[in-house]
Amino acid sequence: MTGNRRAALTAIVSNREIVPGTFLMAFEEPRLAAEVRPGQFLMLSIPAAHDPLLPRPFAVFNREGPRVEILYRRVGKGTGRLAGLKRGDSLRALGPLGNGFPLPAPSVASLVLAGGVGIASVHLLLLHLLKHQSVPTTLLYGARSHQEIIPLESLEAQGLRIHIATEDGLRGVKGTVAALLSTTPALWEDGAAASTEAFVCGPMAMLRAVVARLNRPGIRTHVSLESRMACGYGVCQGCAMPFKDKENPERVRYRKVCTDGPVFTADEIPWGKTEAS
Ligand SMILES: Cc1cc2nc3c(=O)[nH]c(=O)nc-3n(C[C@H](O)[C@H](O)[C@H](O)COP(=O)(O)OP(=O)(O)OC[C@H]3O[C@@H](n4cnc5c(N)ncnc54)[C@H](O)[C@@H]3O)c2cc1C
Numbered sequence: 021m022t023g024n025r026r027a028a029l030t031a032i033v034s035n036r037e038i039v040p041g042t043f044l045m046a047f048e049e050p051r052l053a054a055e056v057r058p059g060q061f062l063m064l065s066i067p068a069a070h071d072p073l074l075p076r077p078f079a080v081f082n083r084e085g086p087r088v089e090i091l092y093r094r095v096g097k098g099t100g101r102l103a104g105l106k107r108g109d110s111l112r113a114l115g116p117l118g119n120g121f122p123l124p125a126p127s128v129a130s131l132v133l134a135g136g137v138g139i140a141s142v143h144l145l146l147l148h149l150l151k152h153q154s155v156p157t158t159l160l161y162g163a164r165s166h167q168e169i170i171p172l173e174s175l176e177a178q179g180l181r182i183h184i185a186t187e188d189g190l191r192g193v194k195g196t197v198a199a200l201l202s203t204t205p206a207l208w209e210d211g212a213a214a215s216t217e218a219f220v221c222g223p224m225a226m227l228r229a230v231v232a233r234l235n236r237p238g239i240r241t242h243v244s245l246e247s248r249m250a251c252g253y254g255v256c257q258g259c260a261m262p263f264k265d266k267e268n269p270e271r272v273r274y275r276k277v278c279t280d281g282p283v284f285t286a287d288e289i290p291w292g293k294t295e296a297s
């Protein structure tokens with residue numbers, strides 16, 4: 021299912037730096053809050069701003085009543101401009117867009133893996149799983165430094181099992197999420213049902229490493245991909261990436277991350293042929 025192309029003009033309710041370089045922005049948009057599903061995204065732009073001209077894609081981190089929250093990392097011009105917005109400033113939000121994560125049956129064990137700001141794309145999914153699953157959900161969450169870890173105490177209070185890896189080693193296990201996964205498989209095999217659904221979002225190098233370790237019987241892995249997007253709804257072709265051709269898996273076929281994804285099963289992706297980002 022693809023997303024909704026309606027745009028809304030809204031006003032910022034809050035926009036603050038919650039850990040160094042990462043911001044949590046809230047605005048009220050009842051339709052978006054009601055319609056968005058875990059893993060879908062919005063194209064955000066600042067009305068009357070011409071530099072950058074193009075909107076930028078962001079996952080919906082959370083929704084509460086009419087409120088929508090976006091968690092974003094300041095990496096360039098667009099996110100720099102977003103970071104400068106204050107309460108009351110205008111924002112244009114187009115969406116919800118994309119397919120979102122497939123939601124597992126309540127009895128299926130779920131393993132969620134997030135690297136860096138990839139936590140933004142899986143947070144709404146985690147809230148859904150905590151509410152609906154009859155078996156525990158586990159999150160493996162990694163960041164470069166302990167300072168970049170987003171506080172998730174409210175999810176922990178709802179029963180989420182959280183395991184953390186940081187490359188500086190000052191919080192959790194020293195290393196990456198992939199290392200966490202391979203050194204401590206019992207973390208997530210413990211209590212798992214016959215089949216496990218894994219949901220992953222993070223930088224391409226992390227996706228590649230994690231997917232290789234999850235490639236075993238009984239685990240179905242869903243990956244949320246990032247690509248440069250200009251429109252977000254299938255028109256510009258800017259987000260196209262190579263995927264395995266269903267008829268001939270040895271060949272690749274370009275598909276649009278915005279409308280065919282951003283969530284794909286790991287076996288649709290030709291890992292050797294996908295550019296690192
Ligand atoms: C579906 C989707 C959901 C996303 N959700 C979030 C989110 O919830 N929070 C968040 O912080 N970011 C998210 N992103 C990434 C975000 O869109 C980019 O960081 C943003 O567009 C950068 O804009 P900029 O103008 O600040 O950076 P630019 O000046 O355009 O680029 C700065 C640097 O970031 C890299 N970059 C920019 N966009 C991307 C991209 N899409 N993929 C990989 N590298 C990129 C560039 O190569 C460059 O090195 C998402 C991307 C997609 C496709």
Ligand code: FES
Nearest residue numbers: 252254256257278
């Ligand atoms: S972003 Fe324009 S086609 Fe996907």
